[in-house]
């Protein structure tokens with residue numbers, strides 16, 4: 001009899017608490033996060049999955065180093081996985097970061113809603129010295145308002161996080177030849193004609209291919225730039241995922257137009273030596289949330305691996 005009397009009171013109490021909680025918006029859904037990979041090397045992309053956050057909240061992910069400094073950030077976008085609504089953000093570990101412990105923090109305007117530890121793994125980069133002739137020296141050193149305008153246009157494209165998912169597959173190399181004349185993350189020293197020097201990081205891979213070699217799309221995407229630029233010559237940029245772009249520089253001929261959709265393997269143009277180039281080659285570069293990213297990492301694994309994302313979501317406390 002005691003039990004029979006207590007049951008209705010208990011249920012009513014729980015119902016009232018739940019009702020009050022819901023009406024006041026204080027029943028928090030569990031936040032779950034996924035990091036792929038958890039131990040990225042310098043220059044590699046990191047995909048962050050998130051569930052349990054407010055659907056309409058503006059959210060972004062930050063990579064924070066052990067000193068508390070922000071190394072990179074990326075906005076979250078929405079996708080549906082197996083019928084479930086998930087958010088994802090894709091950022092990259094800058095190739096100039098210091099290896100070691102770091103963390104991924106998920107932020108909204110009112111502050112952090114969760115974080116996970118991450119370890120940045122080291123890797124070696126090649127050092128190289130490149131002597132530039134008069135023409136190439138001027139391309140790098142002479143101030144030019146058009147060069148500045150082109151740089152601003154490029155940054156506006158690369159810093160944009162769209163909403164379209166054109167591919168969830170791993171990328172394929174943009175030429176069939178495998179000979180590389182420069183590598184991702186090379187520490188470069190440019191020697192100018194007057195004997196002065198400047199340093200730079202090589203942002204992509206250079207394939208040493210003759211002028212006229214077919215250059216193909218590394219994955220399905222949208223042509224967001226196809227035009228001549230002063231420094232990079234005839235250039236094509238494809239958008240593949242929110243904030244994820246592939247870039248093809250120094251082309252002899254461009255064979256696509258801005259705004260069109262391409263499939264992986266479609267011809268984009270022919271390689272050449274336009275812009276700042278010491279010989280015919282294809283410069284192929286990947287940008288993730290504005291950051292130079294290792295193309296080989298995007299060939300080895302899909303940048304947005306849907307299955308892995310769903311299976312790795314774990315609660316954050």
Ligand SMILES: [Zn+2]
Pocket residue numbers: 182202204205206282283284
């Ligand atoms: Zn290059």
